[in-house]
Amino acid sequence: MLVKDFKVIFEKHREGAPTFPVPDFPEEYDLPPELARTAPLNLPEVPENEVVRHYVRLSQKNWGVDIGFYPLGSCTMKYNPKFNEDVSRLPGFTHLHPHAPEHLVQGALRLMYDLQEYLKRLTGFSGATLQPVAGASGELTGIFIIKAYLRHRxxxxxxxxxxxxxxHGxxxxxxxxxxxxxIEVRSNSNGTLDVEDLKSKLSDRTVGLMITNPNTLxxxxxxxxxxxxxVHEAGGQVYMDGANYNALMGWVSxxxxxxxxxxxxLHKTFxxxxxxxxxxxxxxxxxxxxxxxxxxxxxxxxxxRGMYHLNWDRPLSIGKVHAFYGHFLVAIRAYAYILSMGGEGLRQAAADAVLNANYLRHLLxxxxxxxxPTRNMHEFVLTGMPIKRDTGVRTYDIAKRLxxxxxxxxxxxxxxIVPEAMMIEPTETETKETLEAFADTLIKIKREAYENPDLxxxxxxxxxxxxxxxxxxxKQLKVKWEG
Ligand SMILES: Cc1ncc(COP(=O)(O)O)c(C=O)c1O
Incomplete structure (x- = not known):
């Protein structure tokens, strides 16, 4: 939200406009006096309908995958079925307390357990944790695990x-x-890892390799x-950044x-x-x-016992990496997605993501x-260098014109490693017509760059x-009204 828009709601303040209802807690629930506020909160007084209109208008100014094509490479901005949203909002899930005793939350534990089992089966691994709350958080967890393993040895x-x-950074x-x-390892002229450079950097200092597959190209x-x-011969471990797993689901162990x-x-692929x-x-x-x-x-x-449970008795564990068990509602969406797609559906989604990306590359x-310029997986990278050289129009300008x-x-x-890069990931959920309209638009913008660069x-x-x-x-984000 823009600071300007945030201000508006405060500027709409009108003394006496209907605001929060006055609480009517019974006497015995009153706060102890030392905890009670001595002055009213400085909140704007705005009628409900104006607040609703304000935020709906703001949401209409925003861009999202529910409005249109969002080919943000490496980010997998695919359309996600609303059904999975509905499931994650069932009160039986949202009203659970994370401190509830195990015997009262068997359903939630089973969901987490089963999701781990599905993901293990898909990827070929034997252990899983849902606790990390982002890709970066997963990376740190994985490297800490490798560190603990090496130290233990x-x-x-x-x-x-x-x-x-x-x-990725x-x-x-x-x-x-x-x-x-x-330690940086070079890419070769095909855009994949240069094995000779890797060899020259492996040694008895090597903890391991972090590799992204498919890579960010x-x-x-x-x-x-x-x-x-x-890497194994050098005594290291191999960490895979699986942020691009959308291209591989169901195809590769x-x-x-x-x-x-x-x-x-899970927040990209599932x-x-x-x-x-x-x-x-x-x-x-x-x-x-x-x-x-x-x-x-x-x-x-x-x-x-025939029960799901949380095992804390793991003396070699790196400890906790997040409060409780991670983002449980994200796990629910992934579980619903996997069950509704089935194994074949997941394979098809990955294949369609790759097909769409190759078709779009071919159009452009x-x-x-x-x-x-080779057959790609779920995304591909263009360089705007020739256009910049000929017209002064940068990739940044083309992105804005879109x-x-x-x-x-x-x-x-x-x-x-690609100058003036444009990294395009159409995902499996877009139609052929959308891909063609997008390609036509990029081509039109290229013509504009040559004919009217200032535009x-x-x-x-x-x-x-x-x-x-x-x-x-x-860097100087202001989200607080200081009026
Ligand atoms: C290849 C790659 N690795 C790691 C990440 C980090 O994931 P997150 O943004 O969830 O921390 C991303 C995110 O876009 C990515 O594209």
Missing amino acids: GETERDEVLIPDSA TNPATASMAGFKA GLFERDIRRITDL LADLGIDVVHLN STPHGGGGPGAGVVLVKEHLWPFVPVPTVEYDEE EGEYKVAY LDYGFHAPTVYFPL VKTAPHETPVRRLDEVKAA
């Missing part, structure tokens, strides 16, 4: 985590937050088996690729809307040798330069707000 000298230069941030050095790491063998630990973003910073879930899956180290409590099933590649035509922009300037450089022209100072908006 007495390998305290290892302090280097190898990370491809195409990786959370990977090196994770390595350094876990107390390790992030939308390319499957074809040498993955060789890569994981090399990650465990068979030689991965030791992976996180999946039906939780994603954006605005959360809430999410970065479920972590591990092979057997890492299971003793996962966060407590683990959700387990006790055959003897005669007009835009594809950074790595808004005028009713499309959300793709991810821009990422991955960092593109000053876009957007049709949105409720024009160009913002995005750095200032992020």
Whole structure:
């Protein structure tokens, strides 16, 4: 929300307008005097209908996947069935108290347990925790697990985590937050990991490799088996950033690729809307040798008692990584999504995501330069360098101009190894007509760049707000009325 809009609600204040009802608690529930307020809260007094209109108007100025195409690469902004939302809002779930005794929450525990089992079956791993609450949180959990494992084996000298230069920024941030050095590994001319460069950086200091597959260029790491063998031979572990799992669901056993630990973003792949910073879930899956180290409590099933329970008795665990058990409502959506899609449905969704991305690339590649012109997985990356060179119009300008035509922009300037990058992920939920309309629009904007560059450089022209100072908006965000 813009500060300007936030102010409006305060500016609508009119003394005496109907506001909160006066509480009528019985006397015996009165707060002790030392806890009671001495002065009224400084809240605006605004009639209910004006508040509703204000916020509905604001929501109409916003962009979302329920309004239109949102091809934000690496973010998997797919349409999520509303049914899964409804299920996660059932009062039986939302009214649960996290301190409720186990015997009263068997249904919730079973849901978490079964979800873990489905994800284990899909990926080929033998252990899981739902506790991390984002991709980045899953990464940190995974690297802490590897750290605990290596320390337990007495390998305290290892302090280097190898990370491809195409990786998401959370990977090196994770390595350094876990107390390790992030060592960059080059990509080769095909956009995948350069195995020779990897070899030259492996040593007895290697903690492991963090690899994203498909990588952030939308390319499957074809040498993955060789890569994981090399890391293991050097005594390291392999962490997979599974944020792009939408392309692989049901097709690949990650465990068979030689991965030791992976996180999946339930908020991208498994039906939780994603954006605005959360809430999410970065479920972590591990092979057997890492299971003793996962966060407590683990959700387990006790055959003897015929009950689901939380196991806190895990002496080698890294401890807790989040309050309670993570974002439970996100787990419910994932559970509902998996059950309603079924195994075949998930495979189909992944295949359609890949098909859509390849079709869109095909529509654009005669007009835009594809950074790595090869068959891609769920996303692909264009470079705006030729257009910038010829016209001075940058990728940033093209992204802004797209808004005028009713499309959300793709991810821009990422991955960092592609200059003037446009990273496009259409997802499986878009129609052929939408993909074609988007491609036509990008091509039209390219023509505008050559014919009337200023029109593109000053876009957007049709949105409720024009160009913002995005750095200032992020760094000096004001959300408090100080009037
Ligand atoms: C490849 C990759 N890794 C990690 C992350 C981090 O996930 P989160 O934003 O949930 O922390 C993202 C997020 O977009 C990503 O694209």
